[in-house]
Amino acid sequence: MKQSLELKIGQQLSMTPQLQQAIRLLQLSSLDLAQEVQEALDSNPLLEPGEDENKVDASAQSLDDKERDQINPPAKPENSPSEETELAATNDTAAEWNNDIPVELATDSSWDDTFQHGPSTNNNHTDHSSMESNDTSEESLQDHLNWQLNLTPMSQVDQLIAENIIDGIDNNGYLQVDLSDIYQHFQNASEQALHEVETDEIEVVLRRIQQFDPPGVAARNLSECLNIQLDQLESDTAHLATAKEIVTSHIQLLGSHDYRNLMRKMKISEALLQKAITLILTLNPQPGASITPNNAEYIIPDVFVEKINGYWQVRLNGDNTVNLSINNTYAGLIKRADNSDDNNYLKNHLQEARWLIKSIQSRYDTLLKVSKQILERQIEFFEHGEMAMKPMVLQDIAEAVEMHESTISRATTQKYMHTPNGIFELKYFFSSHVSTSDGGAASSTAIRALIKKILETENQAKPLSDNKIAKLLENEGINVARRTIAKYRESMGIAPSNERKRLL
Numbered sequence: 001m002k003q004s005l006e007l008k009i010g011q012q013l014s015m016t017p018q019l020q021q022a023i024r025l026l027q028l029s030s031l032d033l034a035q036e037v038q039e040a041l042d043s044n045p046l047l048e049p050g051e052d053e054n055k056v057d058a059s060a061q062s063l064d065d066k067e068r069d070q071i072n073p074p075a076k077p078e079n080s081p082s083e084e085t086e087l088a089a090t091n092d093t094a095a096e097w098n099n100d101i102p103v104e105l106a107t108d109s110s111w112d113d114t115f116q117h118g119p120s121t122n123n124n125h126t127d128h129s130s131m132e133s134n135d136t137s138e139e140s141l142q143d144h145l146n147w148q149l150n151l152t153p154m155s156q157v158d159q160l161i162a163e164n165i166i167d168g169i170d171n172n173g174y175l176q177v178d179l180s181d182i183y184q185h186f187q188n189a190s191e192q193a194l195h196e197v198e199t200d201e202i203e204v205v206l207r208r209i210q211q212f213d214p215p216g217v218a219a220r221n222l223s224e225c226l227n228i229q230l231d232q233l234e235s236d237t238a239h240l241a242t243a244k245e246i247v248t249s250h251i252q253l254l255g256s257h258d259y260r261n262l263m264r265k266m267k268i269s270e271a272l273l274q275k276a277i278t279l280i281l282t283l284n285p286q287p288g289a290s291i292t293p294n295n296a297e298y299i300i301p302d303v304f305v306e307k308i309n310g311y312w313q314v315r316l317n318g319d320n321t322v323n324l325s326i327n328n329t330y331a332g333l334i335k336r337a338d339n340s341d342d343n344n345y346l347k348n349h350l351q352e353a354r355w356l357i358k359s360i361q362s363r364y365d366t367l368l369k370v371s372k373q374i375l376e377r378q379i380e381f382f383e384h385g386e387m388a389m390k391p392m393v394l395q396d397i398a399e400a401v402e403m404h405e406s407t408i409s410r411a412t413t414q415k416y417m418h419t420p421n422g423i424f425e426l427k428y429f430f431s432s433h434v435s436t437s438d439g440g441a442a443s444s445t446a447i448r449a450l451i452k453k454i455l456e457t458e459n460q461a462k463p464l465s466d467n468k469i470a471k472l473l474e475n476e477g478i479n480v481a482r483r484t485i486a487k488y489r490e491s492m493g494i495a496p497s498n499e500r501k502r503l504l
Contacts, residue, residue, distance in 0.1 A: 172286040174219055226251075257501040312379065
């Protein structure tokens with residue numbers, strides 16, 4: 001094959017650095033965006049935080065119940081960081097150089113080739129007023145057990161054994177380390193005195209730790225955990241012996257709710273079994289969870305939806321928005337037709353600041369448009385709850401706002417909406433559909449809510465099977481297969497019918 005040179009004319013899609021930045025900022029969560037903005041403020045002297053009163057207006061979109069197509073236009077910030085306000089804010093010298101800075105770059109240019117990033121500066125100022133609150137920490141389960149160990153008289157060797165046992169306890173309070181491993185650890189120790197440790201001695205120390213608070217801690221399985229707690233009850237506790245026999249020998253039958261075989265093997269009546277199970281239900285299967293700190297993660301909503309004076313309104317969370325502006329002092333230092341390093345440094349960072357401000361504003365505009373369409377299409381959900389949810393896919397919103405599906409996907413990821421029914425991720429409002437008998441479609445979210453409602457009212461002594469639930473939905477005009485019911489039930493964390501059976 002002979003090699004040759006040819007000229008071709010063609011078109012190729014390429015994203016400009018501005019578009020790449022806008023897409024990247026769109027898919028960030030609110031916390032990630034705040035971190036990104038803080039890094040930009042630290043590295044770009046042309047950027048500065050805006051005034052609080054210039055934040056995005058909260059009452060941006062509203063929707064009438066009777067006229068859903070009449071929606072108030074989004075309110076624009078009074079001091080929006082646009083090109084006109086930037087030109088008016090700078091002096092006459094700044095107005096001259098502003099015309100020389102290109103608004104767009106070539107599509108084949110890269111961000112690093114265009115801008116010279118300055119070194120990030122760290123904020124060394126310390127807020128002494130918050131040092132006390134930052135120094136506080138919650139007590140872990142190991143800390144709680146070690147505190148009790150220090151108050152327990154033990155030999156030095158036994159204390160080393162106890163420390164190894166405590167280190168092997170997980171957050172739920174169960175011992176995850178085998179005693180033979182602890183024995184082997186001491187046999188391999190360099191100190192000769194530790195080689196004399198026997199397995200029986202390790203077992204004795206374990207029994208001592210199992211008397212610590214919380215009751216049931218350091219158990220090796222569920223049966224042992226429940227037995228430890230039962231042993232700490234008063235000896236005259238009613239039905240104590242029956243409960244011990246159940247958790248010791250028949251814990252599997254109890255877990256599978258096979259009460260018939262349980263009564264047959266133990267040769268007890270249903271009434272006695274009910275009383276024993278009532279006692280077992282007072283025990284804690286995860287004793288360590290009451291001590292282990294629960295670090296709650298708080299969700300900051302990006303959008304609020306509320307009904308005011310009969311109108312549904314969509315507004316951005318004003319406390320969660322970012323407002324930036326151009327530093328006029330540094331902008332005024334830029335000189336026209338000056339190609340010095342200092343002047344180019346300011347020019348590059350000015351353009352970078354302008355792009356960042358526009359990208360953030362574009363993010364809020366897109367988020368507001370998408371939220372408005374969600375409200376318009378899911379108005380029944382806001383009025384009546386989950387069972388009124390309608391099927392909706394990303395393409396529906398993309399066609400309404402004239403954007404690509406990938407853009408809608410980025411705009412709805414890690415973005416949350418505060419509604420009268422709770423806080424939901426924007427992804428929550430998108431769901432597949434199931435055909436109905438009248439030729440319509442029902443949302444999978446609505447079907448899940450309907451299944452949950454049916455199971456809440458079922459007879460716990462005779463729980464409904466998946467086939468029975470499918471027939472009940474069929475009577476409502478919703479044709480759902482049994483395997484679909486099972487999939488929805490498992491997604492909601494609901495056990496099958498044989499495990500939902502209760503005697504109480």
